[in-house]
Amino acid sequence: MKKYSEVNELIEVRCNxxxxxxxxxxxxxxxGAFCTEVAFGYFSxxxxxxxxxxxxxxxxxxxxxxxKLPVRVWEQTEFL
Ligand SMILES: [Zn+2]
Structure with missing residues (x-):
């Protein structure tokens, strides 16, 4: 769960x-953290x-x- 300041700067991240x-x-x-968002669509x-x-x-x-199945893991070749 992220919180942003009034100027939209990231100020807090808490693990859900x-x-x-x-x-x-x-x-x-x-x-390190797993941060993602998903938009659910019509078939959900x-x-x-x-x-x-x-x-x-x-x-x-x-x-x-x-x-049940492992996460696919590979090495990053480019870092943002
Ligand atoms: Zn945690």
Whole structure:
């Protein structure tokens, strides 16, 4: 869960799973995290809704360990 200042600077990120405050400095998230949003479409039961999830790296690791199929992993060749 992210919070932004009045000038739209990132000021807080909390893990949705454990509630821990993640490290943010000068508007930049400074630790590994799973941050994503999804827009549900017509064929879902949440048509028109957008959901955002932020997970700390520990909660992400616990979550994906429960998957029946592994996460696809590859090396990044370009960093943003
Ligand atoms: Zn967490």
């Amino acid at each position: 799973q454990c509630g821990r405050m993640l490290k943010v400095e000068n508007g930049v998230l400074k630790e 039961t949440k048509d028109g809704q957008k959901h955002e999830i932020d997970l700390c790296e520990d909660c992400y690791d616990r979550w994906v360990k429960g998957f």
